[in-house]
Amino acid sequence: MKKDTKLSAALHIILHMAEVDGPMTSDRLARAMRTNPVVVRRMMAGLRERGFVTSEKGHGGGWKLNCDLKTTSLGDIYSALGSPDCIALTHRDENTSCLVELAVNVALKSAFEEAEALLFARFDEVMLADLSDDFHTRFAALKQGGTPHDESKSVS
Amino acid sequence: MKKDTKLSAALHIILHMAEVDGPMTSDRLARAMRTNPVVVRRMMAGLRERGFVTSEKGHGGGWKLNCDLKTTSLGDIYSALGSPDCIALTHRDENTSCLVELAVNVALKSAFEEAEALLFARFDEVMLADLSDDFHTRFAALKQGGTPHDESKSVS
DNA sequence: TTTCATGTAATATTAAAAGTTACATGAAAA
DNA sequence: TTTTCATGTAACTTTTAATATTACATGAAA
Numbered sequence: 001m002k003k004d005t006k007l008s009a010a011l012h013i014i015l016h017m018a019e020v021d022g023p024m025t026s027d028r029l030a031r032a033m034r035t036n037p038v039v040v041r042r043m044m045a046g047l048r049e050r051g052f053v054t055s056e057k058g059h060g061g062g063w064k065l066n067c068d069l070k071t072t073s074l075g076d077i078y079s080a081l082g083s084p085d086c087i088a089l090t091h092r093d094e095n096t097s098c099l100v101e102l103a104v105n106v107a108l109k110s111a112f113e114e115a116e117a118l119l120f121a122r123f124d125e126v127m128l129a130d131l132s133d134d135f136h137t138r139f140a141a142l143k144q145g146g147t148p149h150d151e152s153k154s155v156s
Numbered sequence: 157m158k159k160d161t162k163l164s165a166a167l168h169i170i171l172h173m174a175e176v177d178g179p180m181t182s183d184r185l186a187r188a189m190r191t192n193p194v195v196v197r198r199m200m201a202g203l204r205e206r207g208f209v210t211s212e213k214g215h216g217g218g219w220k221l222n223c224d225l226k227t228t229s230l231g232d233i234y235s236a237l238g239s240p241d242c243i244a245l246t247h248r249d250e251n252t253s254c255l256v257e258l259a260v261n262v263a264l265k266s267a268f269e270e271a272e273a274l275l276f277a278r279f280d281e282v283m284l285a286d287l288s289d290d291f292h293t294r295f296a297a298l299k300q301g302g303t304p305h306d307e308s309k310s311v312s
Numbered sequence: 313t314t315t316c317a318t319g320t321a322a323t324a325t326t327a328a329a330a331g332t333t334a335c336a337t338g339a340a341a342a
Numbered sequence: 343t344t345t346t347c348a349t350g351t352a353a354c355t356t357t358t359a360a361t362a363t364t365a366c367a368t369g370a371a372a
Contacts (some may be wrong), residue, residue, distance in 0.1 A: 002327050002360045008247035009261045010361050019256070025317065033248070041318065048192045057318045058370030074263070082358090087243040088157065088270075089166035092189070099298065100175070103290040104167040107230070107282055115242075115275035122267040135259040142255065158329040158358050181348065192331050197349065214339030240329090260346045315372075325362065332355070342345070 003069065006043055009033055010077055013040070017053070018069060018132055023062030050080040069132055075123035077104040086119055087112045089141060160240040161243070162199055165189055166233050167287060174225060174288055179218030199237065206236040212247045225288055229300070231279035242275055 013029050026037035026044070033040070044063055047053045052067040060093065067076075078084075091105045169185050174279045174309045181202070182193035189196070200219055208223040234240075245268065 001247040003241075003244055004359095004360070005246060005248045006360090007245055008257075008260060008264060011264075012248075012254075012257050015256045016258065023317095024291035027317085031325080032254075034258075035248075036319085038364085039362065041320085042361095045319080055318060056370080057368075059316055061317045061370070072343060079246075084245070085159075086243060086245050087275075088159055089163055089242050089325090090159040090161055091238070092161045092168075092191075097189075098168075099294045100171045100291050101164075101168050103287050103294060104171065106163060106290065108164060108167075108288055111275055111278040111282070114278060115271045118274050119243075119267055122270060126263055126267070131259050131263055134262065135256050138255045138259060143317090157327070157360070160329070162329090181347095184347085193349090194351085195331065198330095198350085201350080211349060212339080213347080213349045215341060215347055216341070219349090228317085255314075313372100315370100317368100318371085319364090319366100319368075321367100323362100324363075326360085328358090328360105330355100330357075333353085335350100335352090337350075338348090340345105340347080342343100 003088070004086075006084060007078050009035070009076070010043055010047065010081055011074065011102055011128075013044070013063075014047075014052075014065065014077070014128060015132055015135060017063065017065045018128075023056060023060070023064050025062040029063070039140045046080045046082055050076070052077065052080060058139070069129040070127055072128045073124050074126045074128070074131075075120060078120075078123050079129075119155065157242070158246065160242075162237045163234050165191070165228070166199055166203065166309060167230065167235055167284075169200070169219075170203075170208075170221065170233070170284060170293060171288055173219065174223045174284075179216070179220050180234060181218040184306060185219070202236045202238055203233065206232070208233065208236060223284075225285040226283055228284045229280050230282045230284070230287075233284075234276075234279050243272055 013024075016029070016032060017024055026040040030037040030040045044053060044055065048055055052065075052072065054064050054066045056062065056064075067110060089108070091101070091108055093101060094105070096102055096105065168189060169180075172185070172188060173180055182196040186193040186196045200209060200211070204211055208221075208228065210222045212218065212220075245264070247255060247257070247264055250261070252258055252261065279307050
């Protein structure tokens, strides 16, 4: 299976929007993410339905953040993206008549569910503001340290 | 991505072998699993390398269990299968120069690793004998209850 | 009325797992 | 010794789900 990257992409986009005044177009976001504007729109559609972002057509249009970073969690975003499957293992036959396979399924299912629950709990704990703060800390450290990276490279 | 079913399949096969005297051929196992004998061999190769099963060519050949169900864990089997990736999410760019993306990656990575660690811990806790016991309990209950399923259907 | 931007359906590409084919190796049976 | 049976494995095909692309509709501002 190809792994899902929507959560990673959505968070990246949200934090970029948080750093910018005014709307960002799908084209601009897609270039920053090295992907396609339609992919951006498709992904953002879920966030718009939940009210985390808004969009405007036409000149001066684009996407704007519409949520409080302090109270919006990674879990909120993950859920808005449709909660893509996060466990890459499964059993072959969900409704088996083989008692051996049933015993295997039961054991694996409970392990998968526990791991998934832990992941969701972590997602719920971490707020967008935590990520934003982490970025600002790194950015300040970079400027203080006087490393040779220019700012534009460090935020897009 | 297509989800991985090797752990489920391997456990199913192992528990079936535990119920049978003498070797099982890949063909027979493949029919029971509704898959292909080559797929069975490929999967079993990992188990053979770790000594959990043995194989013999020619007449009367096939696969035999060669491990103690009480001391062999799901984790041992998972590892013998090559520890296939169990988290279906990832980030887009592992080595990014964007500090925003870096902050996202760090947060997600730690969440993924915690969930994976929990899954592995569960795998290590559960022994093959636990699954076998569960099967035998279900099988005994089925016979006692006098339900209309025949035995052959209930174990293959 | 033209340009810009989103909205979305339809289609194509890609990556990873599973399945298949083909043939080599070796052991037991005839 | 020759045939049959079974594993061993490389090469290739199929399948599935995510991602990417194309095409066109909608609507807002210049």
